[in-house]
Amino acid sequence: MSKLQIQALACEYQGKTILNELSLDLAENEILALLGPSGCGKTTLLRAIAGLMSVSQGEIVLDGEPLSSPQRVLPTEQRGIGVIFQDYALFPHLTVAENIGFGLKAWDKAKAQARIAEMVALVKLDGLADRYIHQLSGGQQQRVAIARALAYQPRLLLLDEPFSNIDSQVRGELMAEIRQILRSQGVSAIFVTHSKEEAFAFSDRLALLHEGKVVQSGRAEELYYRPASRFVADFLGGGNYLDATVAGSHEVSTPLGVITSASALRHRPEHQGILLLRPQQLALEADNNGDGVVMERRFAGTYCDYQVKVGLVDLAVRSGHIGLEPGQRVAIAALPHSLVMF
């Protein structure tokens, strides 16, 4: 059974449909990224799950228990869901320990103190329990927010853009550490981001939203290498799009010549469409008789990003051959892979 099931959900603001027939599942102990452009409805979905927003159609079910439907909305405080907002919403007049213990007021005092100490150690804030929030760095405040949300053992954790206020230098490290904390506590979580890098680094699975619907969900690799639409392909990273005609079960005719797919194509022969080639799916070789010319080169450490012109077509190519200079003629070929065509 899924941990969380969302079925054909619709939500509105003042009569305007924001979420529309949205369906999504979350497995036990899974971390899911809700990814999508600004305004697509990510925060609205999080608010609906938390019970901060009514639903006009569909259903939200957690651990088999209906939380929201047009007929019934279980109050937020009865859902057992922890929410971490973008600004962490910590209490400035309380210390770290008091913030973490905020949701434990009904607990036995000694038990609550022990739990607070456990959480302080878990998020590595030892020695800072008596500090006030403004005496902490952004990353430390984030840790307090995580500790406060986890202290009362929520059934589900929701995080809204949790890393957007964190300095990019420490963001990667903090993401890895918080992911490890959620894993160690067996927490199921949904986090909102508009950054694919964050989604790739922090989640087990992604759901990409567009105009209030999930357009594709799955592992990062699936969305990246088998995008269901051009919108998904573009959102997850740049690529080259070539006019193409299906020439056989595995062959596509393109301005670069015939390219062979590692698996059978979904389209029938003669179908005309657009072929996606990611920059790293193309290979370059210096060749004075080659069809391509290097126009630009950007060094990036272990690889170079090149702009290559082949006839009238401009291609972005990421190559481990870092020594090619502008003006160099090159041979260009698609590396063997399963082709994606729209």
Ligand SMILES: Nc1ncnc2c1ncn2[C@@H]1O[C@H](COP(=O)(O)OP(=O)(O)OP(=O)(O)O)[C@@H](O)[C@H]1O
């Ligand atoms: N309180 C509100 N009243 C009316 N419309 C709202 C309200 N909050 C959000 N909206 C609208 O709902 C849509 C979805 O907003 P939402 O905040 O869910 O998007 P988002 O995907 O989280 O965007 P972002 O990445 O910019 O935070 C937007 O068109 C927004 O203008």
